[in-house]
Amino acid sequence: MKRPVTSSKTAMAWVWLYSLGLAPEVRDARMAEIASDIYEQLTEQRSSNNRLLPRMARGVGGDLIWRNEEMRIMKQQEARTSILGTIWAVVAQSWFAPVATLVGMFNVLLAAGIFFQPEGTLPGKVVGPAVILVLTIGLFFGLKLRFDAQSAWSGARAGSGSHASRSFGQSAAIVTLCAVTVGALAIGVIGSFIGLFVGILTLAACVVLIVRSKRRSHAALATTGNPQNDPHRDSFALATVLIVLGTLPALAMFWLVIPATAALVVIGGLLFSGVRSPQPVATE
């Protein structure tokens, strides 16, 4: 009675060993199928009990080749998921990203127009374009941050370095926001109501984002894996703020209908497309 138990345990131990690291459903199915085969063989009247191990041993090469094939399939599926995640990230914001780019280009032209204006006087001739350019850089950076966050959210590979770039991205975004705040407040103090308004807005956004970021990092240390502490949401929030601020120069020129309308389209796109996780590409 001991021999069949030993042979079957040895055979199952081999299956357990060569299926390590495979997807759980693949591994479980393999173990269940071999277990069934072993049971059928051991209960078969005509076969003797000691044929189980030789039968297992003759197939060791095939087992290892099967494992390699399954690993290759698993990696291909991961790569496909990563590609799909990137495609989804593009689709999720592609419909307003070109419009945001046009708004950014308008901002650059506006800054150049103000700087090269013959009637312009210092410091407004320099400070104004500088603030507009900072807002524009923030807008493009916000688009990049949003794209990276969406890619990571959609299940891109962990090894792509996106996690490290998100941390750097968040820090750079906060620094940019602070620079915009200082510049806007400086203009506001000089005598521009719009500058003061923008400065107060960005100051409030800075405070909120910094406080949330610190709160989430503390909470993440305490409870890992909590979806509420997902850094993707912080990246999305930062990106949204940067892009909205980047559209302000175009909004301010409301009498030029097209830039202002484009800015509103971008803001609308941001409001109606938050963090989105497409189910088909979610890795399991």
Add this chain to the structure above:
Amino acid sequence: MLAYEQIYAYSCAMPRRKPGALLPLELTILDVAMSLRSQKIEEFHGFAIAQAIQAQTGATLLTAHGTLYRALSRMQRDGLLESNWEDPEIAESQSRPRRRLYQVTGQGELAATRAHREQPSGITATRLATS
């Protein structure tokens, strides 16, 4: 001997097969499965097909686990076979592990027919005819 050629068809030393071509073991599995179907046995599990192969080809040894299940897995991926797990209640009522049941697909039948047409004097056909 045929049995060993079939059983070791998946050894590392074997050359890569052409796309769409069947290896000897795969053709044997399809032939045996279709002969079981002619006996009103529509579905088969791994050990059953190993026994049937041994019986119908006159092999002295059962097809090894690694060889057999790799072949079944590849054939399923290629669409030559389809599988499903049996009802757990049936297995539970008989106090045994659940079986994974395979069926030959239409594509599998066509592949076997095409392989036999290309190799009319196939050893497998001869052995089955004489069994």
